[in-house]
Amino acid sequence: MHRLEFKKVYKRFGEKVIAVNNANFFVDEGEFVTLLGPSGCGKTTTLRLIAGLDRTSEGEILINDKIINALSPSERDIAMVFQSYALYPHMNVFENIAIPLQVRKMSKSDVKTRVGSIAQMLGISTLLDRKPRELSGGQRQRVAIGRALVREPNLFLLDEPLANLDAILRHRMRGELKALFHSVDGTTIYVTHDQEEALAMSDKIVVMNYGVIQQIGAPEEIYKRPVNKFVAVFVGNPQINIIEAKNAEDMSKLFSSSKVNALEKLTHDGKVEIGIRPENIVLGKGNIFGKVTLIEPMGANLLVSVETALNSEKIKVKLFISNTVKISEGDDVNFSIKESELLFFLNEKRVDVEG
Amino acid sequence: MRLKRFLLYVGVTIMAFYCLFPIYFLVLDSIEPTSVSYSSPPILYPVAFTFSNYIGVFENIPLLTYIKNSTIVSLSATAIVVLIGSMAAFAVAKIKFRGSNPFMNFLLILGFFPAATMIFPLYEMFANFHLLNNYLSLILPYTSVSIPLTVWILATYFEQIPTALYEAARVDGMSRFQAFYKIILPLGIPAVSTVAILNFIACWNEFILALTFMTKENMRTITVGISMISGRFSYQYPWGEIIAGALLVTVPLVIIIFIAQEKIISGLTAGAIKG
Amino acid sequence: MPKRSAIPNHEKGYFRAVLGFVAPVVVFFTIFQIYPLMKNVWLSFTTIKGGFTLNNYYQILTSQSFWQSTWITVSFSLISVSIEMLIGFVFALLLNEEFHGRKALRTVFLIPWALPTAIMATGWKFLLQHSYGPFPWLLYWLHLAKSPPYFLSTPNLAFISIIMADAWKTVPFCALLLLAGLQAIPKDLYEAMQVDGAGWFFQLRKLTIPLMIPAIIVTLMFRFLQAFGVFDLIWVLTSGGPGNATMALSPFIYQQTFNWLDVRAGAATSVMMAIYILVLVVIVWTTRSYIGRRYAQ
Ligand SMILES: Nc1ncnc2c1ncn2[C@@H]1O[C@H](COP(=O)(O)OP(=O)(O)O)[C@@H](O)[C@H]1O
Ligand SMILES: [Mg+2]
Numbered sequence: 001m002h003r004l005e006f007k008k009v010y011k012r013f014g015e016k017v018i019a020v021n022n023a024n025f026f027v028d029e030g031e032f033v034t035l036l037g038p039s040g041c042g043k044t045t046t047l048r049l050i051a052g053l054d055r056t057s058e059g060e061i062l063i064n065d066k067i068i069n070a071l072s073p074s075e076r077d078i079a080m081v082f083q084s085y086a087l088y089p090h091m092n093v094f095e096n097i098a099i100p101l102q103v104r105k106m107s108k109s110d111v112k113t114r115v116g117s118i119a120q121m122l123g124i125s126t127l128l129d130r131k132p133r134e135l136s137g138g139q140r141q142r143v144a145i146g147r148a149l150v151r152e153p154n155l156f157l158l159d160e161p162l163a164n165l166d167a168i169l170r171h172r173m174r175g176e177l178k179a180l181f182h183s184v185d186g187t188t189i190y191v192t193h194d195q196e197e198a199l200a201m202s203d204k205i206v207v208m209n210y211g212v213i214q215q216i217g218a219p220e221e222i223y224k225r226p227v228n229k230f231v232a233v234f235v236g237n238p239q240i241n242i243i244e245a246k247n248a249e250d251m252s253k254l255f256s257s258s259k260v261n262a263l264e265k266l267t268h269d270g271k272v273e274i275g276i277r278p279e280n281i282v283l284g285k286g287n288i289f290g291k292v293t294l295i296e297p298m299g300a301n302l303l304v305s306v307e308t309a310l311n312s313e314k315i316k317v318k319l320f321i322s323n324t325v326k327i328s329e330g331d332d333v334n335f336s337i338k339e340s341e342l343l344f345f346l347n348e349k350r351v352d353v354e355g
Numbered sequence: 356m357r358l359k360r361f362l363l364y365v366g367v368t369i370m371a372f373y374c375l376f377p378i379y380f381l382v383l384d385s386i387e388p389t390s391v392s393y394s395s396p397p398i399l400y401p402v403a404f405t406f407s408n409y410i411g412v413f414e415n416i417p418l419l420t421y422i423k424n425s426t427i428v429s430l431s432a433t434a435i436v437v438l439i440g441s442m443a444a445f446a447v448a449k450i451k452f453r454g455s456n457p458f459m460n461f462l463l464i465l466g467f468f469p470a471a472t473m474i475f476p477l478y479e480m481f482a483n484f485h486l487l488n489n490y491l492s493l494i495l496p497y498t499s500v501s502i503p504l505t506v507w508i509l510a511t512y513f514e515q516i517p518t519a520l521y522e523a524a525r526v527d528g529m530s531r532f533q534a535f536y537k538i539i540l541p542l543g544i545p546a547v548s549t550v551a552i553l554n555f556i557a558c559w560n561e562f563i564l565a566l567t568f569m570t571k572e573n574m575r576t577i578t579v580g581i582s583m584i585s586g587r588f589s590y591q592y593p594w595g596e597i598i599a600g601a602l603l604v605t606v607p608l609v610i611i612i613f614i615a616q617e618k619i620i621s622g623l624t625a626g627a628i629k630g
Numbered sequence: 631m632p633k634r635s636a637i638p639n640h641e642k643g644y645f646r647a648v649l650g651f652v653a654p655v656v657v658f659f660t661i662f663q664i665y666p667l668m669k670n671v672w673l674s675f676t677t678i679k680g681g682f683t684l685n686n687y688y689q690i691l692t693s694q695s696f697w698q699s700t701w702i703t704v705s706f707s708l709i710s711v712s713i714e715m716l717i718g719f720v721f722a723l724l725l726n727e728e729f730h731g732r733k734a735l736r737t738v739f740l741i742p743w744a745l746p747t748a749i750m751a752t753g754w755k756f757l758l759q760h761s762y763g764p765f766p767w768l769l770y771w772l773h774l775a776k777s778p779p780y781f782l783s784t785p786n787l788a789f790i791s792i793i794m795a796d797a798w799k800t801v802p803f804c805a806l807l808l809l810a811g812l813q814a815i816p817k818d819l820y821e822a823m824q825v826d827g828a829g830w831f832f833q834l835r836k837l838t839i840p841l842m843i844p845a846i847i848v849t850l851m852f853r854f855l856q857a858f859g860v861f862d863l864i865w866v867l868t869s870g871g872p873g874n875a876t877m878a879l880s881p882f883i884y885q886q887t888f889n890w891l892d893v894r895a896g897a898a899t900s901v902m903m904a905i906y907i908l909v910l911v912v913i914v915w916t917t918r919s920y921i922g923r924r925y926a927q
Contacts, residue, residue, distance in 0.1 A: 053522045072643065073525040086523035090541045099537075103528040147527065359830070366724040367735065374738050374802055380764045381753050395761040396778070399768070439654035446651035458652070464911050465663055469859025471880035472900040472907075473666030475887045476673075480666075499662035502655050531647045560746035562862035563880070567888065578748040582866045594756050601749045608744040616737050623803070624810035 001029040002063050002077075002154040002187045004050065009059035011045050011211075019045040021211035023059070027204075032181055032188045034198040037208035038234065043191040044083070046208075047157050050189065051080050063155070074103075079148035080157040083164070085140050087132035093119075093143050094128040100151040118146045121180075138169045145177075149184060156181065156188040162197060174200055195235045199223060207231050229345045232275045238303055240343070241276045241317040249311035254288065255339050262354045267346060275343035275350075278303065281319035286336030292329050299323075306333060385409070385599040392595050408595035409603070415593070418600055420573055421580035425604075428490055428565075428576060429558035432497035437551050439498075440505030441543065445535045447506065448513035449521045459510065466503030470496075470563045478567055492568040493576070497561060501554045508553075508622055512546035513539055549622035552615050556608060577604045667904065673897035686898035695874055696899060699882040700906075706789070706878055707857040710796045715850050717797070718804030723838075725805060726812045736809075739802035747799065751866035754795040758782055758867075785875035788868045792876055796863055804849065811845035812838065844921045851914040858907065879903045 004027040011020035019042040027033045035043045048054040049061060052073040060067050068076055079100070087096050094115055101111045119125045122142040132140055141161060148156055161177070162170045178201045181188045192198055198205050199219045207214040207222060207230075215227045226232035232240050245251045251260045254274070263272055283304070290308030293316065297303075301320045304327065308315060319335065321327065344353050380399070384392050388405045391398060412418055447455040481492040516539060524534035540547070565576040566583075575583070581600050584593070612619065677683045690696040725736065742750070757765045758781040766778035781787045815838065823833050861880035864870055870877035870885065877885070879899065887896035 048522075051522075051526055053525070073522070074528045074530060078526060080523070080526045082519045082523055084517060084519050086517065086519035088520060088523075088538055088542075099524075099529075100527040103533065147523075151528075363724065363727055363729055366720075367729055367731070370721055370724060371735060371738060373798075374742055377753060377757055377798060378741070380757055384756065393762050396767045396770075397762050397764050399764055439658065442651045443655040446648055450648055450651070452648040452652075462659075464908075465659060467855045467907050467911060468663070468667065468904060469861065469880050469907075471859065471861055471883045472904050473663060473670065474884070475893055475896055475900075476666035476669035477662065479669075495658070496662045499658045502659055506655065532650070535651075556744055560744075560748070562746070562748040562865070563884070566865075567884075578746045578862070582748040582752045592756075594759075594762075597752060598756060601752055605741075605745055605749065608746075609741060612737060612740045612744050616740055619740060620736070620806055620810065624807055 001185055003027065003029050003065070004155065004187065004189070005062040005065075006046075007060040007062065009049065009061060010057045011042070011049060011054060012057045018211050020049065020056075023213055025206055025213060025216055027187055027189060030185060030187055031203045032178070032190065032201065033204045033206060034190045034192060034202040035206050035208060036192060036195060036198040036235075037214075039193050041208045042211040043193070043208060044159055045211075047080070047159050047189065047191055050076075050155075051078055051157055052076050076155075077153055078155040078157060079151065079153040081141075081144045081148050081159065081161045083159040083161070085132075085144040085164075087140055087143055087147075089132055092129050092131055093124065093135070093146075096132070096143055097146045097150050100147060104151065114150055115146075118150045121149075122146050137165055138173070141165065141173070145180075149180075152184070152186070154186060156186050158188065158190045160192055161190075162192070162194070170197075177201065196237060199235070207234065209234075224341075225350070226275075226343065227350055229273060229275070229348045229350070232343055232345070232350070236277060238278055238318055241278065241281075242345075243274045243276065243310075243315050243317065245272050245274055245310070246312050247271070253310050254337060255342070259339060259342075259353060263344065266344075266351060266353065273345040275345060276317065276337055277341065278317075278319045280338040280341040281317060281335055282338070283319060283321050283325075283333060283335045286334045288336065289332065289334045292327060292331045292333055295327065295329055297323065302327070306335065381598050381602060385595055385602055387595065389595060408599035411593070412596045412600040412603065415596060416580065416584060416600055417573065418580070418603065421575055421577045422604065424490070424569070424574060425559055425576040425578075428493045428497065429555050431490070431494045432501060432558050433551050433554045435494070435498045436501040436505050436554055437547060440502055440550070441509050441540060441547060442535065443502075444506045444509030444513050445539055447510040448516075449518065449534075449539060450531065459507065462503040462506055466500075470500065474563060474567055477564070481568055487568055488571045488574045490574075493558075493561075493565060496564055497558045501557065504557075505550045505554060508550050509543065509546055513543055516542050545618070546622075548615075549618040552611060552619060553622050556611065559608070667900075670897040670900045670904075673894050674901045676894070678894075686894045687902075690895055690898050690902065695877070695882065696902070698874060699877050699879050699899075700902075702789070702874075702876060703858060703860070703878040703880075706793065706796075706860060706876075707854050710793045710800070711850055711854045711857055713793070713797050714800045714804045714853065715808075715846060717801045719808055719842075719846065721801065721805035722808035722812055723834075725809050736806065739806055741802075742799045743803040743806075745799065747862040748866050750799055751795060751863045754791070754798075755782070755867055758791055782868055783872050785872055788872055788876050792860075792863055792867055795867060796857070796860070800853070804853065807849050808842070808845065811842055811849075815841050847921055848918060851910075851917065855907065855910055855914065858910065879906075 006023045006025050009020055009023040010018065012018050021042075023046065035046055037043055045054060049056055052068070052071060052075075056069060061069055063076065088099070091099070097115045097118060098111050101114060106114070115128075116125070119128060122145060124139060124142050124146065127135060127139060127143075132143070135143065141164070145161065148158075162173055165173060174197055190198075190201065199222075202219055204216065205219055205222050206216050209230050215222060215231050217225075222231060223235055226235060229242065233242065243254070245254070248260055248264055251263060251272070266272075288308055290306040292304055293307050294305040295302055296305075300323060302323050302325070303318055304321055305316055305318050308317070327333070342353075344351050383399075383401060385408050386401070386404055386406075388403050388407065391403050446452055447459060477496055478487075481487050481489075486492045520538055520542070521534050524538045525531070529537065560578060561576075562578045562582075565579045569575050569579065581597060581604065584597050584600070674686050675682055675684070677685070725732065725739075757763050760766055760778060760780050760783075766775070766781060769775040770778045779787055781791045819837055819841075820833060823837055828836070859880050860878050861884065864876050864878055864881050865884070868876040870881045880903075883896050883899045883903065886892050886899060
């Protein structure tokens with residue numbers, strides 16, 4: 001199994017675009033690490049740098065403490081699942097999966113057994129004679145994964161492998177993939193723009209934006225203790241509520257005086273952005289009053305938008321309640337906030353606040 | 356609407372006539388006995404029929420030798436240029452080496468220089484190497500002049516093959532050359548066959564180099580052979596036989612056209628419009 | 631910006647690989663195209679003894695035959711390419727309609743193109759013969775000429791003959807190229823215009839022609855460059871004659887080199903021709919990028 005390390009890696013395209021901007025991270029043996037970020041933030045480029053398909057502009061990439069910048073893709077002992085799957089259209093499923101073994105001059109019979117067992121594992125044994133164009137999206141994806149798995153590489157790279165699937169299949173494959181890559185020994189780097197996928201599957205998440213790594217951490221840490229507003233907003237569905245408090249009066253409407261005092265010390269002018277995840281707002285039994293403006297049923301829960309007035313302006317927050325509660329738009333309600341779960345952002349960065 | 360249809364069919368008839376009427380007169384002449392074809396003024400419709408010109412052309416003209424020579428030269432040059440041209444096209448389209456754009460533009464410009472501007476140095480070169488009246492003296496320059504079109508059409512086509520396939524091949528452990536002949540070349544077969552056909556026709560039809568480098572009767576190619584016949588009969592051109600020969604050697608080309616017209620048209624448009 | 635460290639721009643073996651793929655074609659065109667061109671440049675500036683001279687250029691640039699040859703080449707290319715484009719466009723418009731036998735006709739259109747020029751020219755030589763060729767007599771019988779014209783032995787008619795033969799061979803070819811351009815115009819544009827009540831001619835004027843102009847101009851220029859090198863047709867049909875009436879540059883070079891054995895004059899003419907070509911290429915290039923900018927969506 002491989003350990004991977006990025007040391008001060010930059011990737012520029014031309015003068016203007018910096019697709020990867022000073023990336024430093026470490027992936028340990030057997031870890032399942034996700035690169036997460038909005039489209040265009042440099043995830044694919046990072047993966048391509050690892051694969052050797054693009055050259056770094058600066059910095060070093062190490063596998064098992066050896067610098068591999070100059071190695072060609074075929075020398076790196078990695079497998080990659082492309083976003084488009086990149087199945088060879090002129091070869092059938094068997095040949096597609098067998099290619100990495102044939103290139104390595106494995107004997108015919110060995111190839112046959114290996115491909116057979118991989119196909120079995122992925123449930124595509126009956127498709128081996130088909131050409132890629134005769135497969136459904138989900139089947140193609142399995143073939144692409146089969147091609148990656150078959151030679152038991154030490155490092156797997158997956159570029160948004162679920163992005164081209166429909167919603168139901170995507171959910172099912174999420175679970176299957178996780179199980180699969182935990183069962184085969186191998187370090188996995190997984191790219192997605194879907195934060196739910198990242199949270200559900202990873203040991204560790206690397207959040208990127210505009211080529212810059214924002215945060216590296218376990219899913220729970222990313223979710224609960226985002227380092228900045230970008231990460232807080234990007235991760236979590238529905239999005240975190242961001243409330244802009246302009247002064248101490250605004251704040252005192254929302255939480256206790258000890259917190260307000262601590263905050264005032266930090267901000268001087270009392271301006272702060274407050275992040276509240278919807279699940280941390282409790283309807284009823286509270287001393288904040290507002291009016292329901294919108295109800296969005298989400299199956300078991302209702303997502304309720306509530307408008308309330310701070311000192312200087314009106315704000316809107318979203319919160320969850322069970323769908324058994326009787327509520328309708330226009331109702332007057334009250335709510336409270338779990339103060340311990342609040343996030344505070346000064347100049348986009350999260351700050352810890354005592355009290 | 357009616358009128359438009361009518362005009363359309365008038366136009367279609369004119370077009371068919373435009374392409375075919377010279378051929379009609381040629382066919383007519385080739386099947387007429389000498390007594391009829393040399394009548395002046397000419398008779399523009401069939402009055403007598405004979406095969407004698409078609410027999411005579413094989414007896415009086417070494418037509419089969421010409422065909423053999425043209426075939427050897429055209430096939431060899433086509434095979435070589437497709438091989439080396441597809442490699443270069445691959446480097447341009449998939450390795451995208453630095454300077455591939457200037458390289459392509461250079462090829463394009465090179466393709467514009469007529470053979471006349473380089474014919475004497477080539478002649479001198481082949482004379483020095485004793486290669487005149489040798490197939491190589493045509494195969495080698497034919498290969499060279501076919502390079503621009505070949506590389507352009509193939510590179511354009513290869514570029515449309517998703518780069519992810521090439522990259523997947525590299526990640527799967529293939530060298531560049533393996534990725535070329537196992538993935539890109541098989542996927543490029545449609546374009547490869549198109550350029551093969553176009554190049555074959557172009558070599559088959561070439562004239563000025565063949566005229567200059569093949570001076571011995573038994574080394575001549577079709578185009579030179581047929582069009583130079585006249586010189587040997589001082590008393591009267593054997594028009595019937597010449598035209599019979601011309602029509603005969605056109606048959607293979609027409610067959611190729613019938614089989615591969617879609618490919619030819621697509622190749623021509625790629626070559627002309629893209630270029 | 632952090633300082634750049636010493637990272638190889640390319641992985642190991644990159645240059646060797648590129649070289650391996652590209653070297654064969656480079657070797658070929660260096661030996662068989664670039665070397666001959668350079669050799670001609672060298673020849674054109676030297677005397678037989680090898681000394682430097684401008685005499686070869688003096689000789690051809692002051693000769694009437696060179697300038698006449700230039701003029702013939704330019705006028706032949708201009709006239710024949712214009713005719714080809716014009717008729718070719720009309721043919722393409724017709725071929726773009728639905729009718730019975732359209733596919734067959736497209737095949738027929740390829741026949742003139744695929745015919746070797748030298749052989750086609752041989753055929754035309756027969757068709758234009760004075761005494762037994764059908765063409766002069768057809769003109770006479772249709773009262774288009776007072777007597778069957780001597781096509782190949784009258785200077786003007788010989789020039790017209792090569793244009794006619796060239797047009798016969800190339801009009802269908804241009805029509806097919808332009809047809810491809812026509813078929814690339816999205817159908818829904820026409821449908822939108824029809825819904826707005828536009829007639830056939832209006833669609834042609836406001837949609838087809840404007841959209842086709844880039845394709846037409848580019849095709850035209852490339853055809854022009856091709857026509858500029860004309861050799862086979864003239865050599866077989868008229869041998870440049872009568873007199874020098876159809877002696878374009880390519881046959882002129884050939885004549886100087888292989889008939890008059892004046893290799894250096896031939897080389898100087900070749901270089902002049904190469905210069906013409908380069909000038910044309912520059913014109914084509916700038917026009918093309920202008921068109922590209924102007925008509926880019
Ligand atoms: N070959 C390239 N040339 C120029 N810019 C590129 C190239 N590849 C990617 N980029 C740019 O780099 C940035 C990151 O791209 P990418 O890594 O594909 O993003 P992601 O995979 O996160 O969506 C984008 O702004 C993209 O436009
Ligand atoms: Mg991407």
